[in-house]
Amino acid sequence: MSDDSFVLSAARYGKDKVRVLRIVREGAWHHVVEYNVQVLLEGAIETSYTQADNSVVVATDSMKNITYYIAKISPHILVPEHFALHLGTHIVSRYAHIAKAFVTVEQLRWSRISIDGKDHPHAFIRDGDDKRVVRAEVDATAGKDKITGNLSAGLADLLVLKSTESAFTNFVRDRYTTLAEVDDRILSTAIDLEYTFIPFPIAAPADAQKEEFILPPTITPGSAFDIGVPARARTSTLHIFATHNSASVQATLHRMASAVLKENPGVHSVRYALPNKHYIPVDMRYIGVENVKPSEAEVFMPIAAPSGLITATVSRK
Numbered sequence: 001m002s003d004d005s006f007v008l009s010a011a012r013y014g015k016d017k018v019r020v021l022r023i024v025r026e027g028a029w030h031h032v033v034e035y036n037v038q039v040l041l042e043g044a045i046e047t048s049y050t051q052a053d054n055s056v057v058v059a060t061d062s063m064k065n066i067t068y069y070i071a072k073i074s075p076h077i078l079v080p081e082h083f084a085l086h087l088g089t090h091i092v093s094r095y096a097h098i099a100k101a102f103v104t105v106e107q108l109r110w111s112r113i114s115i116d117g118k119d120h121p122h123a124f125i126r127d128g129d130d131k132r133v134v135r136a137e138v139d140a141t142a143g144k145d146k147i148t149g150n151l152s153a154g155l156a157d158l159l160v161l162k163s164t165e166s167a168f169t170n171f172v173r174d175r176y177t178t179l180a181e182v183d184d185r186i187l188s189t190a191i192d193l194e195y196t197f198i199p200f201p202i203a204a205p206a207d208a209q210k211e212e213f214i215l216p217p218t219i220t221p222g223s224a225f226d227i228g229v230p231a232r233a234r235t236s237t238l239h240i241f242a243t244h245n246s247a248s249v250q251a252t253l254h255r256m257a258s259a260v261l262k263e264n265p266g267v268h269s270v271r272y273a274l275p276n277k278h279y280i281p282v283d284m285r286y287i288g289v290e291n292v293k294p295s296e297a298e299v300f301m302p303i304a305a306p307s308g309l310i311t312a313t314v315s316r317k
């Protein structure tokens with residue numbers, strides 16, 4: 001069979017794991033952000049795969065350099081959503097043959113250290129392993145002056161646990177069932193949340209170097225450019241986890257997703273992936289100690305694997 005029998009049906013390439021830390025100095029009051037950036041491109045790049053034609057290739061090394069350059073010049077660097085859109089818009093505007101940029105920004109936590117109850121101006125702490133994750137798709141397929149932004153954002157690895165107000169009963173019982181029904185159990189998960197905004201237009205950069213990125217003159221609350229969305233989504237997710245009397249991970253997930261949709265009119269769908277991290281009461285009957293009854297057990301064995309994995313997307317009708 002010759003190569004003519006095949007077609008290049010998808011191609012996307014770029015740089016992954018570009019690590020950048022940026023300081024913004026407002027006098028003595030400093031801000032820092034640390035990002036892991038992935039930049040992938042699509043466009044008229046087929047011949048680089050099929051004909052060994054590198055003339056269409058913006059080197060991934062250049063994409064790394066562009067990432068650092070936009071991190072240096074962008075007035076939007078402290079907001080990962082805006083930075084991702086700025087970076088993607090610059091690339092699709094600058095290169096005629098690049099139709100789409102896919103920019104993923106993972107933000108690591110650096111919170112201010114509190115000294116005697118006051119935020120320190122330039123000292124920070126990694127106060128959690130959870131990350132903010134932003135995915136921007138900047139689409140200039142319809143033309144360099146008709147750019148569309150597709151944005152989703154959320155968080156990953158937000159580890160939580162509650163020691164009661166979680167039950168799991170009434171599930172299918174058949175020959176494979178060994179799990180006991182419980183009206184009181186530990187519920188623990190590492191929250192992975194992604195909310196997707198309604199697509200929006202992006203103004204084409206007007207300057208010669210295509211470095212400009214201008215936010216819309218008015219920002220609708222709960223829309224892609226509203227910097228309040230991430231904190232609201234994190235707060236309501238934690239609020240529902242803590243306060244909702246859980247009948248299952250599924251039911252809790254649905255509550256959480258509905259809250260994000262309710263609070264943010266510009267979000268059209270919300271996806272959660274929630275591992276159910278199991279904790280098993282240690283059976284101490286062999287030594288005459290009661291530790292089996294879920295509501296009274298005090299010593300548990302955390303189970304690394306397997307875990308449940310409950311996922312769903314809730315969208316506006």
Ligand SMILES: O=c1[nH]c(=O)c2[nH]c(=O)[nH]c2[nH]1
Nearest residue numbers: 168179247248249250276308
């Ligand atoms: O909340 C839960 N959902 C399930 O689907 C499930 N399955 C299971 O074994 N335990 C649980 N818990």
